[in-house]
Amino acid sequence: MSNSLASWKKVLPTAAAAAMVLTATTAAAPAGARAEEKPGATLTVVASGLKNPRGITAQSDGSVLVAESGEGLPGCAVGTRCLGATGAVVKVPFGGSMSRVVTGLPSVAVGVADPATVNASGPSQAVRNTTAGGGYTVLSAFGGPGTPELRSSLGASAKPLGTVYRTGDGKILGDLVTHEGTLNPDGGDINGNPWRFVPDGAGFLATDAGSNDVIAGPGDGTTSTKYLMPKNGTAESVPTGIVKSSDGTLYIADMGGGQVGGSRIWKVAPGQQPQVLVSGLTNIVDLALDWKGDLLALSYSSSSLAGAPTPGSLSEIDLDTKKVTTVPTGDRLVQPSGLGVDIFGCVYVTNHSVGTNGQLVRIWY
16 A cells, blocks of 8 residues: 555545535546536535534435534644544534534544644444434544554544444444454455445445445444455555445445546446446545436545645536536535435535534535
8 A cells, every 4th residue: 555545544534504605617527537517516605613524414304414523632732643522413404503413422633733624533424313222323434544453542432433333322333443453355454444334224334445345234233344345456446435226226436546537436236246337537535316316426636645635526427328527616625525415406515524614515506
């Protein structure tokens, strides 16, 4: 693994309503993809002051949930890794102000000189739990390196890091860090770093950006390797976004080592193995299905992760023709990490997702 990719895989999950409206008229197509461009898009900031916001989940009442990875431990010494209880689940009603419906969740970060720029690992996705235990089901990331030994060194309160767990009763539904530390399916360095999940029966399927696989958990605490995502040439896959259509088809994104044009999106029809649907994209971190049934793909940056981040982008993919169309957001998407579509068809992105000044933006196009 290159040093640049190793650094990214360590910090990836560690990536009141405002009235400001931003209009973008230009955007670059994802590098390597044959993409057309839509007319100008409008971005509206609907929540701000978010602390390392990550994944977005649309709810049946029209609201959306945002997982906040938090800020680790406030006051943590520079260069020291500290565990705090600053992770949260944020609810944003349509047209209303945000509220933190769950707080005090585990969050870990290395202290920095400017606290506003801290890059934390913690809640990366949350869904309302309708089964026993109540509360929310949360996938927690665990940045760098995601080993059982490092987690243990942080103390008992760090146990939910790198797992899928319930906030209501604290039950661990699946421990992806232990899975990686015990099995190491790709044979590389030990780095359990889960990013997104989808419900699967009574359990879940989760992407692990650190261990390059998709993990199945039936919900009883056990796990198994569902798919080992292949390298793109010599570059590790780094799987990120995952979404399931109404017919059970899965779509899984990978970052392809953080290289320009290295990202792929995989299609997994029921009972089949993953097949490449689209390639040539760059740094895809999340996926969603829109109201038309097209696939949306969010790019964290249009440049190689070996350099300074450049503006991200949003693409729409016709699942019948595989045509990629760029949604022109200009330079307004800065280190975006989460993507969701609500019941009204509105598209949401977590923006400025590194640091404590994150946003939730609504995109019209």
